[in-house]
Amino acid sequence: MVRVDGAGNPRAATLSDVARLAGVSIATASKAINGRDEVAPATRQRVLEAAEQISFTPNQLARSLLAGRTGTVGLLTSDLEGRFVIPILMGAEDAFGAGQVNVFLCDARGDAIREQHHLKALLNRRVDGIIVVGRQTDPRPSLGHDLPVPVVYAYAPSDDPTDVSVTPDNVAGGRLAIEHLLATGRRRIAHISGDPAYAAAQDRAVGVRAALADAGLELVGDVMFSEWSEHWGRDASGLLLSQHPEVDGIFAASDQIARGVLDTLRDLGRRVPEDVAVIGYDNWEILATNSRPELTSIDANLQELGRVAAKRVFTALDDERRSGTESLPVRLVIRGSTIPRR
Amino acid sequence: MVRVDGAGNPRAATLSDVARLAGVSIATASKAINGRDEVAPATRQRVLEAAEQISFTPNQLARSLLAGRTGTVGLLTSDLEGRFVIPILMGAEDAFGAGQVNVFLCDARGDAIREQHHLKALLNRRVDGIIVVGRQTDPRPSLGHDLPVPVVYAYAPSDDPTDVSVTPDNVAGGRLAIEHLLATGRRRIAHISGDPAYAAAQDRAVGVRAALADAGLELVGDVMFSEWSEHWGRDASGLLLSQHPEVDGIFAASDQIARGVLDTLRDLGRRVPEDVAVIGYDNWEILATNSRPELTSIDANLQELGRVAAKRVFTALDDERRSGTESLPVRLVIRGSTIPRR
DNA sequence: GAAAATACCGAAATGCTTTTCGGTACGTTA
DNA sequence: TAACGTACCGAAAAGCATTTCGGTATTTTC
Structure with a gap:
């Protein structure tokens, strides 16, 4: 007979069900199922078959209660x-x-x-x-x-x-972005960042300045902070190019910002990467691989x-x-x- | 004395710890803590204070084991x-x-x-x-x-x-999108969809055709199926406009596709929404609110x-x-x- | 003042599994 | 054949909280 709970659902089989069916004690059933070696092979077989038959699975609650660990x-x-x-x-x-x-x-x-x-x-x-x-x-x-x-x-x-x-490591990320731009031959690099209240924005900027200093260069203009949006990327790059048309590399502190940057560069007729290289941050695949051209980015793993x-x-x-x-x-x-x- | 486990960490307090501290039985402690009314107010107070003192919290494992439900x-x-x-x-x-x-x-x-x-x-x-x-x-x-x-x-x-x-309800979604385009006065409507192997793509197309049929209209061209990407949105809308330059409304089956569509329309000098209205799907805020113009979309809730x-x-x-x-x-x-x- | 009712408390069972330890039964050795 | 060892099995405790039910102690009622 299948035991049922209050609502009439079939109740999950317990170890004692298995033991009764196999004609052994609960302790033996437990040992057989858990592969302890104090059980005769024939007995173990009987227990395992019984367990299989009523599809027994050990109750993790009881097990955890005893073990002191829950997993x-x-x-x-x-x-x-x-x-x-x-x-x-x-x-x-x-x-x-x-x-x-x-x-x-x-x-x-x-x-x-x-x-x-x-x-x-x-x-x-x-x-x-x-x-x-x-x-x-x-x-x-x-x-x-x-x-x-x-x-x-x-x-x-x-x-x-x-x-x-x-x-x-956002500092390393900022550094890595700049070092890559330098490696591609860029020397007039700007950094468009997000909300300055974010440690991520500040840390990346630190890495940026350190990498440029190591190369004996300075940032074109100041770090441009505002918000983490595509809109800001568009606006910031428009402003940037009007004030510093000589820029040949832009590090955007997020892929969203980078998308805005790419948009504006396209509108202004600058070729990417020939005239201006752009690198983003986050490696948000769906954004990075669908942009024109596809976006180089820093992945935070x-x-x-x-x-x-x-x-x-x-x-x-x-x-x-x-x-x-x-x-x-x-x-x-x-x-x-x-x-x-x- | 604080009881400790094998690793020397303070062991979590149990009900019996509380009971001992309060000088009552375990049963009474349980009743006091769970607000049963078979406990004298003074006793309850003592128990609660004891529980507070050793920061007792009932072990959900034991509770679940007994109740048969785990929450x-x-x-x-x-x-x-x-x-x-x-x-x-x-x-x-x-x-x-x-x-x-x-x-x-x-x-x-x-x-x-x-x-x-x-x-x-x-x-x-x-x-x-x-x-x-x-x-x-x-x-x-x-x-x-x-x-x-x-x-x-x-x-x-x-x-x-x-x-x-x-x-x-993707059928309703497709219908809703078309009805909105109709309501804004569009009559020459095209549908750029995603991967035709997806039920979502087929269902939305069903809704599209039903809504157009109700209005006595037909789709401009066939439903354009390919993949759920921005790239496809760009390519498809380029194709669409070359074959059917009269189109005045486009329903893209995803916001990503819609972003591609907007890109191409912009490149081709079509004004949105004046010349062509565009509606997306998914209401992916970060995409929809950062496009130019912002994207009308269907939200699946x-x-x-x-x-x-x-x-x-x-x-x-x-x-x-x-x-x-x-x-x-x-x-x-x-x-x-x-x-x-x- | 006696009988009944009430209020409060505690022992014990329950839920399920694991583990320890004591106990049979069998086989082995001297 | 007696003594011992081995292999196997089962009773019982532990883990923790909840609930039932029986038992005191106190109060109420006539």
Whole structure:
């Protein structure tokens, strides 16, 4: 007879069901199923067949309760809408999924109250660790140190240096962009950035200035800050070309801005990359590969960042010295906007 | 004395710790904390203070084990990368989050094996339900009916009509787009679509033809199918205008295609919306609001779709008649590409 | 003042699995 | 044949919270 729950649904089979069917004790059934070697082969066979027959799967709740570990991790994001959060999520899910760990997804939607609420829920569910994913690279408030599980901050580092954080290296990104423009022979380079309130904007600008200084050059005009939009890219490049028509390389701090830059250059009759080379940031494929010409860009390796964060959750406690903010390398993706296609 | 685990970390407080500290039995402590009314006010106060003092939080595992429900739901996506999956996720997480339910996120990355693996893991964790989120609106294989929990298919409906599915109404979307163009006085309307292998492309085309037929009109040229890219939008509209220069309205089956269309119209010196009106699909804000002019589009209400899917998980079993594919309404978002700004 | 009712509390069972440890039964060795 | 070892199996505890039900102690009612 199939046991049923209150609503009349077939109830999931338990170990005792298996044991009864196989004519053994619960302990023996457990041992047989888990491959312990204190079971006679024939008995094991009987148990496995019984388990198969009623499609038994061990209840992870009971197992976790006993083991003290649940094999679950909380992903606490401040804003799922953010384009940068998704690849990090994917990387983390990927890294955990391979290791039998499942992920609780919590979206605080930028609200600190909701974040606390989710945090509490995660702890009640006895997650083995938590990854906090921010939407900007600006430091964010720490969740504190009195938590019973390891916490890793991804993208947005914690403002507490004794926490474990991983974030992309924006300074290196800015440097890399400029070094690439220099390598293609550009010398009169401008930088159109986004919202100056973002650490990402400031960090990239630092890398830009450092790379130019190393080459004994100066930026054409000042860094142009405003907002992270295609509109701004269009407006800024119009302004730039009227004031500094000699410019031969433009580093846009986002692919969206770069798209605007390409638009304006096209309108003004400048050829890309022959007259002006353009490089973007983020390597947002759908934007970068559909522009005319296709857009060279800096890729922050966010998926890898998610994977690293996942690893840190389980290694951070073993190795306390790892605390602090780890800046992960970025990568250059060359397309037609900086180097002419043959 | 603080109890510690094997690694020396402070162990989470249990109910029996609270009971001991408050000098009552475990049962009484439980009742006091859960607000049952068989406890004297003074006793309750003592218990609550004890709980507060050692920051006790009930172990959800134990609770779930007893209750038979875990308050968790599995979100099984076929592809997190897909742009349409995220808003659905957000909607579902939103709907569940408000009801104390947490979400397990599983990304099968388009692999059926991995999907089965994740499904099994979710069932072992005794989720109360599962939402399967596809990346296309084409029907997908059912997970079957011999599962112990309700399953709802979102975006990609199940190919089994006895399953519960929710999907956006693409036919209505196609109709809505055309009706809007007609309402702005257009009569020579063309439709540039994406990959014809997608149900979304075919469904929208059905809506297009129906709306035109109702108005006693015919499409200018055939529906132009190829791929969902900006490049195709540019190429297709070039072709279209050379063959049918009289066209005064274009319905692009995605915002990306629409962006390409706008590009070409601009290159050819056609004014939008004065000479040609353009309407897109998906209402991808970042694309739609950054184009010149801003793009009118059809919004599939994906976040709402996620919320509905979440609801169905808990109502589907109560009301078996609900099975089948439910098509959710879409919505028109008017911007400058169809109606001139004052 | 006695009987009944009420208010409060605690022991124990429940949910499911894993692990430890004690106990049979059989085979082996002297 | 007696003593011992091995292989296998099962009872029971542990993990934690909830709920039922029986039991005191106190109050109420006649």
